[in-house]
Amino acid sequence: xxxxATSISRTTRAAARGHSREQILKSGRxxxxxxxxxxxxxxxxxxxxGVPKGSFYHYFASKEDFGLAVIDDFAQQYAEHLNGFLSDKxxxxxxxxxxxxxxxxxSLGSCQCARGCLLGDLGQELAAQNExxxxxxxxxxxxxxxKFADCFEEARAAGDLHVHSDxxxxxxxFLAGWEGALLRAKVAKSxxxxxxxxxxxxxxxxxx
Amino acid sequence: xxxxATSISRTTRAAARGHSREQILKSGRxxxxxxxxxxxxxxxxxxxxGVPKGSFYHYFASKEDFGLAVIDDFAQQYAEHLNGFLSDKxxxxxxxxxxxxxxxxxSLGSCQCARGCLLGDLGQELAAQNExxxxxxxxxxxxxxxKFADCFEEARAAGDLHVHSDxxxxxxxFLAGWEGALLRAKVAKSxxxxxxxxxxxxxxxxxx
Numbered sequence: 302x303x304x305x306a307t308s309i310s311r312t313t314r315a316a317a318r319g320h321s322r323e324q325i326l327k328s329g330r331x332x333x334x335x336x337x338x339x340x341x342x343x344x345x346x347x348x349x350x351g352v353p354k355g356s357f358y359h360y361f362a363s364k365e366d367f368g369l370a371v372i373d374d375f376a377q378q379y380a381e382h383l384n385g386f387l388s389d390k391x392x393x394x395x396x397x398x399x400x401x402x403x404x405x406x407x408s409l410g411s412c413q414c415a416r417g418c419l420l421g422d423l424g425q426e427l428a429a430q431n432e433x434x435x436x437x438x439x440x441x442x443x444x445x446x447x448k449f450a451d452c453f454e455e456a457r458a459a460g461d462l463h464v465h466s467d468x469x470x471x472x473x474x475f476l477a478g479w480e481g482a483l484l485r486a487k488v489a490k491s492x493x494x495x496x497x498x499x500x501x502x503x504x505x506x507x508x509x
Numbered sequence: 510x511x512x513x514a515t516s517i518s519r520t521t522r523a524a525a526r527g528h529s530r531e532q533i534l535k536s537g538r539x540x541x542x543x544x545x546x547x548x549x550x551x552x553x554x555x556x557x558x559g560v561p562k563g564s565f566y567h568y569f570a571s572k573e574d575f576g577l578a579v580i581d582d583f584a585q586q587y588a589e590h591l592n593g594f595l596s597d598k599x600x601x602x603x604x605x606x607x608x609x610x611x612x613x614x615x616s617l618g619s620c621q622c623a624r625g626c627l628l629g630d631l632g633q634e635l636a637a638q639n640e641x642x643x644x645x646x647x648x649x650x651x652x653x654x655x656k657f658a659d660c661f662e663e664a665r666a667a668g669d670l671h672v673h674s675d676x677x678x679x680x681x682x683f684l685a686g687w688e689g690a691l692l693r694a695k696v697a698k699s700x701x702x703x704x705x706x707x708x709x710x711x712x713x714x715x716x717x
Contacts, residue, residue, distance in 0.1 A: 335637070335638070336547060336638070337545055337547055337548070337634050339544060339545055339547065339548030340545070340547030340548050414637075415637040416637065417633065421633065421689075421692060422633050422634070424692055424695065424696040425625070425629065425630050425633040425634070425692055425695070426545050426630070426633070426634060428695040428696045428698075429543070429622075429623040429624065429695060430543070430544070435695075435696060435698065438696050439696045439697050439698075442693065442696060442697070470705045470708070470709060471709070473693070473701075473702055473705045473706075474686070474705055474706055474709045474710075476689070476693060476702075477686055477689035477690040477692070477693045477702050477705075477706050478682070478685055478686040478689050478690075478706070479689065480689040480692055480693065481684070481685035481686050481687065481688040481689025481690070481692065482685040482686075482689070484629060484632055484633055484685070484688055484689065484692075485650065485681070485684060485685045485688065487632065487633070487636040487637060487643075488632040488636045488643060488646050488647045488650060489647050489650070490636075490643065490647075493681075494681055494684075494685050497678045497681045497682055497685075498681075498682055498685050498686070500678070501678060501679070501682045501714060502682075505713050505714040506709060506713040506714060
């Protein structure tokens with residue numbers, strides 16, 4: 302009984318902890334996406350998450366450690382989002398890329414282009430300031446790049462891309478262009494830059 | 510004599526003021542480029558510029574007003590930089606664009622990719638937070654876009670681009686892609702994304 306009680310108590314505490322960590326990450330991500338990492342104070346994060354400072358330091362050694370966890374958490378969720386599009390074998394590889402872009406345009410449009418890409422924002426802000434952040438963000442970008450490169454490789458094998466196309470370079474080009482188009486959309490408060498990028502990317506860069 | 514003295518005194522004061530304004534803008538831009546706008550405190554700007562608070566408020570009504578002046582100042586200087594490449598009639602239009610890109614790659618390489626584009630940084634940070642900043646940054650991006658569109662239009666007229674090319678869309682595509690490649694270069698700490706973008710932009714997008 303005692304063992305069971307202890308076990309339940311542990312489970313409950315663990316669940317509570319799990320919930321709090323998630324909660325802190327979620328609230329923190331919102332704040333960081335809105336204000337940037339440097340301008341987001343620890344107090345604001347705690348207030349938004351509704352947790353005391355002790356809980357924060359239970360999960361994160363420092364604000365930097367927390368920022369890196371926000372990146373990991375976002376990367377994990379976004380990988381699933383990307384796989385939903387790029388691993389959809391019912392569609393031709395380039396059609397998967399197009400659907401991903403169309404979904405991005407829709408998503409930006411629905412928030413009046415107020416939110417771009419968290420990794421783009423943090424990369425812009427922190428890459429030159431903090432090597433841990435730079436390396437972590439680059440690792441995520443590289444993982445996205447690989448997913449697109451695999452898709453372009455599949456397209457090439459299927460004869461949908463020129464045989465001399467370089468899937469890796471195409472993926473780097475796509476990633477840069479898409480991140481830049483997200484920035485332009487945010488600044489122009491319009492999805493037009495994303496539409497222009499999509500149109501020319503397919504008509505100019507990806508034509509067989 | 511009195512008139513002359515007064516006149517000299519005015520000139521000196523004006524010169525001193527002019528110098529200080531420039532100095533505050535220059536130091537402020539350095540700090541903002543390094544840390545972001547939100548994370549750059551007024552005290553740090555004053556300290557870096559070596560001016561008292563009174564001088565700051567003599568030139569700028571607020572920190573926002575100062576931020577907008579930094580953008581204007583940068584835009585003016587960058588317009589000259591761009592014109593140096595894009596108005597060089599001794600070169601074919603697309604060669605001017607290529608030289609601009611090569612110069613950017615060299616410049617990023619020489620600072621280990623620590624600095625990207627100030628407008629890209631501020632756009633990413635502030636576009637969704639502050640409408641005055643968003644509008645001002647977009648205006649500058651639009652002016653850059655027009656310069657590239659004019660150059661692409663010239664290239665089309667010279668038969669160096671497909672007759673159906675849309676100079677405006679090409680310019681938007683270029684601007685997005687280049688800004689994104691600058692971000693990628695910063696995060697990857699490598700000029701390779703800029704090189705990849707340049708190669709594919711010329712081979713894929715700009716081919717006649």
